[in-house]
Amino acid sequence: MxxxxxxxxxxxxxxxxxxxxxxxxxxxxxxxxxxxxxxxxxxxxxxxxxxxxxxxxxxxxxxxxxxxxxxxxxxxxxxxxxxxxxxxxxxxxxxxxxxxxxxxxxxxxxxxxxxxxxxxxxxxxxxxxxxxxxxxxxxxxxxxxxxxxxxxxxxxxxxxxxxxxxxxxxxxxQRVQITSRTLNFFGRPESQLMDEIAAVTADLAGVTITSYVQPDAIQVRMTVRNQPQAVADRLLDAAQKTIINEEAPFFFGIGDDCQLAKVVVGQLRERGWRVTAAESLTGGMFQSTICSVPGASNVFDGGLVTYAARAKEQLLGIDPRIIAKHGVVSAQTAAQMAEKSRNKLGVQVGLGFTGVAGPDDLEGQPAGTVWVGLAITGQPTTTRLLHLGAYRGRQAVRRQSVQAGLQMLYRALQK
Structure with a gap:
């Protein structure tokens, strides 16, 4: 048609x-x-x-x-x-x-x-x-x-x-039997993701695989045509298993309306955990994203926006010597932000976001340089360095930083 x-x-x-x-x-x-x-x-x-x-x-x-x-x-x-x-x-x-x-x-x-x-x-x-x-x-x-x-x-x-x-x-x-399923990924360039998927699914006949870039994810749609439902489901199951085995670090859910924030909130709720954050370059965007999910009050009480170094020291209690030695844009500061916010709110999970949204450099670090810290009760604090595309603008850097923090937390919740 x-x-x-x-x-x-x-x-x-x-x-x-x-x-x-x-x-x-x-x-x-x-x-x-x-x-x-x-x-x-x-x-x-x-x-x-x-x-x-x-x-x-x-x-x-x-x-x-x-x-x-x-x-x-x-x-x-x-x-x-x-x-x-x-x-x-x-x-x-x-x-x-x-x-x-x-x-x-x-x-x-x-x-x-x-x-x-x-x-x-x-x-x-x-x-x-x-x-x-x-x-x-x-x-x-x-x-x-x-x-x-x-x-x-x-x-x-x-x-x-x-x-x-x-x-x-x-x-x-009425004329064509179509069965589809959508997998969601974050943190992998579309071209690289699809090249890798094409390589591992080359021998899987009967399944068409396409991609669609969303603002906060890459959706990979698998489609089977003109097959009975049971056969189509088996073909999709096989393709899904193969794809996720290859791209497990970047996969976060199934469905056209799947959102990483919603998945994370659901998993925190299942564990009975609560989350907070101290945000610098993201300016509260992580907390706003969590609050956009229905039922967020079950996992979120509040958090802090500590944009300037002075706010990090006064509101979070970060030792000024850490910032003086390592800088605001550093693994050490991100880790302290995550740990201090978790302790202040008395919750199981704390995240820290610090970096350079752009367009100007900061502390000799180019725009798009971001550190994310993740502190979970009873576990060593981890940090992640991001090199984001500053050419896409401040808002894109901030949004990708939030998604990267959600991805860090999602992976930790899988362990």
């Missing part, structure tokens, strides 16, 4: 934002054997929308129209699609009631145009929006299907994966 993707947004056409939705959608479709050979970005002009959608609807069995579902005057996607299909828009009363209640709860003034976000294509099906206001639409007629999705990625991704992909999987599954 072929598909077309139409991305709506003047800001996309002008290059003011990067269109991440279309490539994500294309990758998702590819897992089902659906190819999006035509991909188009158009501005928020209704006449151009109508012409583009009309052409796609006539020649393609599957069309995606992404963006332009907001309440502002330039959000005319639904009206354009309805005009092409010769249909109208239906108000979802339950969703409209929910929107009104949401605005009231937040003490926000609601504009009359907000009612547009509770409408979907008449004759089609509304697609629920778990994290936003605007409904999506699924429409079928004469063997053709058209899907309307919101533009913000935080709304687009869950609606696609939770609402659209199951429908497409069922549709494609």
């Amino acid at each position: 072929d598909a077309e993707i139409i991305s709506v947004g003047t800001e996309i056409v002008l290059g003011q934002i990067v269109n991440t939705n279309a490539p994500f959608l294309a990758r998702q479709l590819a897992t089902l054997g659906i190819t999006a050979d035509r991909q188009l970005a158009i501005p928020d002009r209704q006449t151009l929308m109508v012409d583009s959608i009309q052409a796609a609807w006539q020649r393609s069995p599957l069309v995606f129209v992404c963006g332009g579902l907001g309440p502002t005057a330039d959000d005319v996607t639904l009206a354009a699609v309805a005009k092409v299909l010769g249909t109208s828009l239906t108000l979802d009363q339950n969703h409209w009631q929910w929107i009104q209640e949401t605005f009231a709860q937040r003490h926000k003034q609601m504009m009359p145009e907000n009612i547009q976000q509770a409408k979907f294509l008449s004759g089609g099906q509304p697609l629920p929006n778990a994290v936003g206001l605007a409904l999506g639409s699924w429409y079928e007629r004469d063997g053709h299907r058209l899907v309307v999705l919101p533009g913000p990625p935080r709304e687009f991704v869950p609606m696609l994966t939770e609402e659209v992909m199951p429908r497409l999987t069922k549709l494609v599954g």
